[in-house]
Amino acid sequence: MDLVAAYALGVLPAREHALVTAYILANPAARAEFEALRPTADLIGLSAEEPVDSARSARMKQRLMTTVRQQAASPVGATGSGRTAGARSSWFVGAGLAAAAAVLFALVSTIQNFSLRGELANANSRAAALQSQIAQNERVRTRDREMIADLTAPDAQRYPVPEGEVVKHGSHLYLTLHSLPPLPRGKVYQAWTIAKGTKNLAPSIVFTPSPAGAAIVALPENADTLSVVALSVEPEGGSKVPTSKATFVRPLS
Amino acid sequence: MERLRARDSVAFEHLYDAYHRLVFGIALRMLNDTTMAEDLTQSVFLKIWKSPDAFRDGNFGAWLARVTRNGALDVLRSRASRATAEIPSDIATEGSIDEIVFAKIDSQRVRSALAALPDEQRSPIEMGFFGGITHEEIARRTGIPLGTVKTRIRSGLRRLRGDLQSTVSR
Numbered sequence: 487m488d489l490v491a492a493y494a495l496g497v498l499p500a501r502e503h504a505l506v507t508a509y510i511l512a513n514p515a516a517r518a519e520f521e522a523l524r525p526t527a528d529l530i531g532l533s534a535e536e537p538v539d540s541a542r543s544a545r546m547k548q549r550l551m552t553t554v555r556q557q558a559a560s561p562v563g564a565t566g567s568g569r570t571a572g573a574r575s576s577w578f579v580g581a582g583l584a585a586a587a588a589v590l591f592a593l594v595s596t597i598q599n600f601s602l603r604g605e606l607a608n609a610n611s612r613a614a615a616l617q618s619q620i621a622q623n624e625r626v627r628t629r630d631r632e633m634i635a636d637l638t639a640p641d642a643q644r645y646p647v648p649e650g651e652v653v654k655h656g657s658h659l660y661l662t663l664h665s666l667p668p669l670p671r672g673k674v675y676q677a678w679t680i681a682k683g684t685k686n687l688a689p690s691i692v693f694t695p696s697p698a699g700a701a702i703v704a705l706p707e708n709a710d711t712l713s714v715v716a717l718s719v720e721p722e723g724g725s726k727v728p729t730s731k732a733t734f735v736r737p738l739s
Numbered sequence: 740m741e742r743l744r745a746r747d748s749v750a751f752e753h754l755y756d757a758y759h760r761l762v763f764g765i766a767l768r769m770l771n772d773t774t775m776a777e778d779l780t781q782s783v784f785l786k787i788w789k790s791p792d793a794f795r796d797g798n799f800g801a802w803l804a805r806v807t808r809n810g811a812l813d814v815l816r817s818r819a820s821r822a823t824a825e826i827p828s829d830i831a832t833e834g835s836i837d838e839i840v841f842a843k844i845d846s847q848r849v850r851s852a853l854a855a856l857p858d859e860q861r862s863p864i865e866m867g868f869f870g871g872i873t874h875e876e877i878a879r880r881t882g883i884p885l886g887t888v889k890t891r892i893r894s895g896l897r898r899l900r901g902d903l904q905s906t907v908s909r
Binding site for chain 1: 752763786841
């Protein structure tokens with residue numbers, strides 16, 4: 487249950503995340519503990535609310551609302567922009583300066599606008615990069631969710647091996663292993679497959695388990711086309727043919 | 740939220756006024772960089788603007804804090820090859836009893852409840868939440884055995900939950 491609390495707080499390393507997710511989904515007591523602690527963990531963020539200095543607050547708001555109003559494409563945006571331009575304009579007119587001063591002011595304003603536009607472009611560029619990164623991580627999370635759904639599906643087919651099990655759901659195939667022996671330096675585990683109707687061993691994915699010997703690995707092959715899955719220890723980067731005795735060989739039947 | 744769904748930018752402005760201190764505060768505390776914190780604040784609010792339906796039930800501030808923390812963790816992941824913690828986004832708790840009970844809790848109550856925790860429990864919880872680091876990294880940095888860190892996180896969260904529940908029932 488300590489791991490469930492760490493999961494609720496979001497401090498589990500990635501390699502344990504999927505295992506604990508599957509545990510919570512499969513175990514009602516763990517699920518209850520998670521549902522008890524997760525809302526509390528979420529509230530911790532509220533303690534970070536801090537005053538923001540007014541200049542920064544206004545700058546952030548202007549930048550955000552400029553984007554939002556453009557996207558909203560509503561009269562509100564036009565009113566907001568007009569108000570800003572109008573304020574500058576009335577300040578200028580109110581000064582009652584001569585035409586020469588107006589030209590000078592326009593020049594300075596133009597230079598400032600270029601500078602502001604540059605800053606805004608930089609900020610928007612950083613925001614776009616951030617959005618892209620967030621989208622990429624969202625894709626990873628979606629893939630993880632799909633994997634967890636496969637692993638916990640009631641109709642998944644499970645093939646036990648001494649170190650865990652091979653799980654087939656639809657065309658997806660996974661190795662969920664929890665007691666793999668430690669790897670020698672410079673070695674990795676490599677999965678192997680034999681396609682139905684053949685006797686050829688084909689190299690598949692390589693991976694390194696957690697220090698505790700746990701790993702969940704999604705094989706890239708279509709599970710419906712395979713008759714056997716095997717595992718062996720190989721040099722880093724993998725091998726074209728096995729170079730060590732198989733850790734296990736599991737027919738998918 | 741109804742007004743946001745109707746693309747009401749004035750309603751969105753009010754939402755920003757009410758919550759930007761929270762979002763920027765979390766972002767700054769996690770990223771320790773004002774420019775990146777500003778960028779993340781912008782990104783979080785734009786996400787809400789684009790997907791107002793993402794929030795369903797419970798405490799809006801807590802949900803927003805989670806969205807911000809997830810965004811900050813993404814930044815930390817991309818910024819360095821450090822081991823960052825994983826966020827539990829796979830199992831929804833919306834609609835659970837605590838989600839409803841805690842819906843109106845504010846930042847002051849959370850701050851008070853956190854301050855009331857013993858240091859040995861508060862410290863790993865805050866390091867994990869705001870530092871975006873794993874329990875293993877907390878153990879390494881503090882020199883406390885991993886098992887003890889995990890136990891303290893759990894007992895701290897349970898105590899925090901009890902304290903917050905009692906403030907709600909008062």
